[in-house]
Amino acid sequence: MSYKRVTLSHFLLQEQRRRGGTGTFTTLLTDIRTACKMISHEVNRGALAGNLGAAGAENVQGEQQKKLDVLANEIFLHMNELGGSYAGMASEELEGVHQVHGAAGRYLLLFDPLDGSSNIDVNISVGSIFSILRLPDGLDPSSEQAFLQPGVQQVAAGYALYGSSTMLVLTTGEGVNGFTLDQNVGVFVLTHPDMRIPADTDEYAVNASRERYWEPAVRRYVEECKAGKDGPRGRNFNMRWVASMVAEVHRVLCRGGVFLYPADSENLAKGGKLRLMYEANPMAFIIEQAGGRASTGRQRLLEVQPTSLHQRVGVILGSANEVARLEAYHGEQDGR
Numbered sequence: 001m002s003y004k005r006v007t008l009s010h011f012l013l014q015e016q017r018r019r020g021g022t023g024t025f026t027t028l029l030t031d032i033r034t035a036c037k038m039i040s041h042e043v044n045r046g047a048l049a050g051n052l053g054a055a056g057a058e059n060v061q062g063e064q065q066k067k068l069d070v071l072a073n074e075i076f077l078h079m080n081e082l083g084g085s086y087a088g089m090a091s092e093e094l095e096g097v098h099q100v101h102g103a104a105g106r107y108l109l110l111f112d113p114l115d116g117s118s119n120i121d122v123n124i125s126v127g128s129i130f131s132i133l134r135l136p137d138g139l140d141p142s143s144e145q146a147f148l149q150p151g152v153q154q155v156a157a158g159y160a161l162y163g164s165s166t167m168l169v170l171t172t173g174e175g176v177n178g179f180t181l182d183q184n185v186g187v188f189v190l191t192h193p194d195m196r197i198p199a200d201t202d203e204y205a206v207n208a209s210r211e212r213y214w215e216p217a218v219r220r221y222v223e224e225c226k227a228g229k230d231g232p233r234g235r236n237f238n239m240r241w242v243a244s245m246v247a248e249v250h251r252v253l254c255r256g257g258v259f260l261y262p263a264d265s266e267n268l269a270k271g272g273k274l275r276l277m278y279e280a281n282p283m284a285f286i287i288e289q290a291g292g293r294a295s296t297g298r299q300r301l302l303e304v305q306p307t308s309l310h311q312r313v314g315v316i317l318g319s320a321n322e323v324a325r326l327e328a329y330h331g332e333q334d335g336r
């Protein structure tokens with residue numbers, strides 16, 4: 001094994017020197033990195049540490065919290081509060097903004113501490129997702145208003161995937177890089193530099209049990225994929241569904257694909273299923289930075305103006321040509 005490896009710390013320092021920066025990103029990401037390592041450890045110990053099962057409470061979304069949801073949330077809050085980089089934080093698990101006492105930081109952190117947590121008890125991959133925004137001048141970091149910025153304003157975003165290995169995938173707006181946790185040494189090592197998504201793909205991911213709720217545009221797309229080489233697409237498609245967005249996005253980053261969780265007739269009143277600020281925006285930033293495309297079907301995801309912290313949205317992201325095709329189908333459906 002080569003010891004001439006680039007760790008996440010090296011990478012951030014190199015980036016800092018290259019940009020002539022002040023070390024802001026290094027500081028911002030240090031505590032997130034530690035939080036992800038700690039969560040990885042807890043996920044990995046699973047039943048041995050009594051970490052599986054329900055916590056016995058509901059979160060702000062009205063969903064049953066798992067023990068690991070609660071633990072991961074506490075780890076994220078604690079580690080990032082101690083570091084003092086953030087003026088305020090918002091978590092998918094909390095109703096309002098988490099006030100950071102005495103914080104001098106100029107940044108805001110949004111996170112989903114454990115996404116895909118319904119998969120925990122069956123030992124399928126889960127992940128953490130985060131998004132970093134600047135604190136706008138003149139706004140109180142404990143106010144929801146400070147956080148309600150469209151995704152284009154993110155300064156960094158990433159996720160940790162707790163899978164067969166633990167990875168941290170990151171963008172600071174100049175491409176996407178993936179780091180694998182060396183569990184023995186305790187460091188993230190750059191293993192997937194400059195991740196790029198091919199523009200074309202033969203693979204899609206959607207929860208097909210929701211077909212009866214889909215809009216015609218989504219139904220048409222999936223029908224055409226299923227028809228394979230006998231249909232209008234003239235080639236066969238493969239389908240995957242993990243039910244952990246982090247795992248799906250990671251697969252798309254590694255080998256292309258399109259991921260759909262569209263707004264449909266059943267979830268439309270809420271805006272969709274996935275959360276704009278904690279899931280859609282950070283993932284859309286990563287996908288675009290890797291050369292892919294991310295959309296609601298009718299609008300670029302990163303341009304959606306949030307109106308509330310826990311807003312939900314339809315999500316279509318991945319290989320650029322397939323997402324563009326889905327947008328075209330929505331346009332045709334709308335008579336545009």
Ligand code: AFP
Binds near residue numbers: 063114115116117243
């Ligand atoms: P949980 O965190 O409640 O498991 O939700 C995961 C998620 O938000 C996202 O990661 C998945 O892509 C999606 O929901 C799975 O949704 P279905 O339960 O409809 O498959």
